[in-house]
Amino acid sequence: MTAPRILYHHRTAAEDGQAVHIRAMLRAFAAVGADVREVGLVRRDTEQPEPTPSNADEKGGWSLVGSAPRFVRELMEHGYSGLARRRLLAAARDFDPHFIYERYAFGNVGGVAAARRCGRPLFLEVNSPLVDELERTRGLSFEGLARRSERHVLENADRICAVTGVLRDLLVDLGAPRERVIVTPNGVHPDQYAAPGDAGARARAREDLGLGGPADDSDEVVLGFVGYYRTWHRLDLAIAALAAPELAHARLVLVGDGPARAELEASASAHGVTDRVHFAGPRRHAAIPAVLPAFDVALVPAINAYASPLKLHEYMAAGLPTIAPDQPNLREVLVHEREALLVAPGDADAFAAALVRLAGDGDLRRRLGDEARRQIDVQGLTWEANARRVLDEARTIGALEERRPLDTRSNAVRNSA
Template sequence: MKILYHHRIASKDGQYVHVEELSNAFIEQGHELIFVAPSINQKTKFGHDGGIVTKLKKLLPQALYEMLELSYSIWIFIKLAVAIKTFKPDFIYERYNLYQPAGIWASKLFNIPIMLEVNAPLVYERRKYSGLALTWLATKIERYTWQNATHTLPVSRVLADYLIKAGVKEKNITVIHNGVNKHFLESLTPITSHEDKEEIIIGFVGFIHRWHGLDKAIEAIAKHKKKSLKLICIGDGDILPELKQQAENLGIKEKVIFTGLLNRKQTLEQIKQFDIALQPNVTHYASPLKLFEYMAVGCLIIAPDCDNIKEILTDESALLFNKNVKSDFVVKLNCAVEKFNTLINKRFEGRESLNRNSFIWQENTKNIVNIIENKPRDIE
């Protein structure tokens, strides 16, 4: 099929990884893609924050910046119209963003189906984490965009409930979780008990914020000084100096490694070394990309028992801690360290569930194409 892929990602981070994996899977299966998207992330290193876009967001009054976001949709609509006229796509695939109704306008004008991937309820998210000035307008446009898509593709069932509450019909919703590349999965060696390992490696990937609770992980490791442990933290964050100082104060500086930002290939190579993987916290609607890579490698995963995580992991495939009990994360981490070799079944089940639940990028694209091939154009 001919697919017009539309997104507004200027940064080069986890969002970019999602776009890259999905688009490569489409191409691998013989589909033809063109993009209407910022070109800046093609020219920058992993971890780039979006450049001028991020600077404008910091400098301008919030309401003015949001009006610029909305006006940008006019320019995007023109670009989409030109692309549709020249490329003649079978459908538009769009990654939802706030103040971005241009894809819906193009879909309606040219009578082309639009598949809308939804990764977050952005009105809620921006109000909570970065602020939103024109909430009434943002809410109206978000509902308009969600309701008028041919089909919506939220990444979790929790997120699907947001769509339903906003008025999207259940028949126009299919939950498609994130996943892992099947070639990466097939390249990995079988899981073993690692009884001959001299050192257990605990790993974390992500932008390191205070709410991740990595200070608790460092405290827990300090209590196992006789065990050969290492904590590898991949990513950047404003609390890194504090965490480094904490490790030094506890006498385990050599056991805690902060790699800083790594590119995609380097990150995957590091994850392959992980024995225990940490998902200390997560938004309640997300489908964390790194979680699927932890599963693929065969890590013993420690994650919160919130509903969106339980769509992916179970007590059979991970150590799930009670998010409402502050000490439970450390309890589960201590359990993982002390009983690592006896918990091999959880690691095996985590990897097996990837195929069983189709948490594979290539399967995601097959599902998307199957939906569009079998769905009538019946937006009401």
């Protein structure tokens, strides 16, 4: 049987979690036997934590967009649809894909246009309700155009891959046909994570983070967070809790950086815990699995209502118990007292009580952590499982059936599968 051929399309700079997701899915599609051609619309740094496939098409510049005035930026984002369509059609003519897999980007209707033109299905990966998100975080100069473009893409994609069930419901409200939306949560590559209790991995992680020796003979408990610090991440909850007498033996380790660092340092000083809050600095994503064994408890103090937090699945793969907010998108993965302790969002007292409970109960930490690691396999929270979900759906709609070669010069009619 011919290997599934996937044209993978994105418009993403390779410097953040979006690029991690892209590389992970490219690797996963290849691992499950697909032949993948990447079409990117931006230039990416050649020094990548994980190298991109050698068959990636040449990418165009995007370096001026971030510094442009808002209305100019939006026009450029919408304007890239034409370039997207041309590049996708050129790649499709050469590669003859079974389907196009596109990471949804604000203002981009090029994938829909190319899929319609060449008669191949479009799988659209959506990680957030982008128009709503951008209107809230940066404002929009052309909101009407943005909403029409988003609805057009959601209505015309053959399948939509939403990262949570909560997001699926939001997308349906925005115009996506419910029967076309599947849930593909963020995942991990499990083989990258050391088994819980690996003393060597723990010692190396502690040394990497500047925590000193293995501390296995002491009662020190390391509370850990990985990510970009913003105010809304509510790391202040962990710092305030650290002042409790019951947590005198605990240390908070923050791996990453971000605009909230100064206020977190001020909070640590105000609570008298500066000596027990360790800012370990950022790490390349490929290095994260190696530092997680230094943690005893992992933290997700706050997350938005529709996200599938990558850090959560990484914590689980490392066999770590997690404290997280009790909200619908996280309850899709977590069960209170099965692999995590869930607390009311923003409740400082509840968060502190959960920290005290886990810091004081090693048996509970081990039980929750072991189950967290097991749930990665049980729930299929891996990138390869996501790739299989997509291919299974492609088979369902007949996308993997052999077809005659494309002729993108003709008035090709989009397959109705």
